[in-house]
Amino acid sequence: MKRPLVIGLLVLALLFVLAGIGAVAFFAVRGADFAFFDVPLVSAIAEESKTLKIDMEKPVTLKVDDDAGDVSIIGGDVTAVEVRIVKTAYAANQSRADETLPNIQYEIRQNGNSLTLIYKLSGRQTREVNTVDFIVTVPTETVGNRQWFWRRGC
Numbered sequence: 001m002k003r004p005l006v007i008g009l010l011v012l013a014l015l016f017v018l019a020g021i022g023a024v025a026f027f028a029v030r031g032a033d034f035a036f037f038d039v040p041l042v043s044a045i046a047e048e049s050k051t052l053k054i055d056m057e058k059p060v061t062l063k064v065d066d067d068a069g070d071v072s073i074i075g076g077d078v079t080a081v082e083v084r085i086v087k088t089a090y091a092a093n094q095s096r097a098d099e100t101l102p103n104i105q106y107e108i109r110q111n112g113n114s115l116t117l118i119y120k121l122s123g124r125q126t127r128e129v130n131t132v133d134f135i136v137t138v139p140t141e142t143v144g145n146r147q148w149f150w151r152r153g154c
Contacts, residue, residue, distance in 0.1 A: 041090045044097035052081040054113050056139060061114045067121040069131040075140040083108060084135040090128045106132045
């Protein structure tokens with residue numbers, strides 16, 4: 001009576017091992033993007049703008065510390081530095097994306113002609129990584145005479 005019980009338990013253990021190997025092979029081949037877990041994300045977007053006065057006669061330094069987002073610097077017909085901020089929140093549904101949007105925090109620091117744009121990711125990150133894009137419009141004459149010094153990361 002003992003022998004069939006031992007054989008049955010060994011067969012059961014072998015089936016569990018084979019199921020585990022099959023699961024590992026499935027996830028290795030398919031990756032993490034199979035349909036059951038791949039819920040499409042929706043986004044909510046908000047735009048803000050800031051105007052910063054600078055001394056046009058002196059060089060300007062721009063520092064950017066942006067963990068998730070794009071930075072664009074363009075010349076324009078302006079007399080000050082204009083920064084357009086585009087915040088984008090991602091979530092599994094629209095209501096959660098809309099709730100998250102006001103909580104996205106960024107910082108703009110100015111010390112004379114030195115400007116610093118900061119967006120740091122906070123907390124544990126999932127695939128719902130929110131972004132902050134900075135679009136910086138500077139006076140055209142400062143672009144032409146290379147008065148701008150740009151550095152990514154602080």
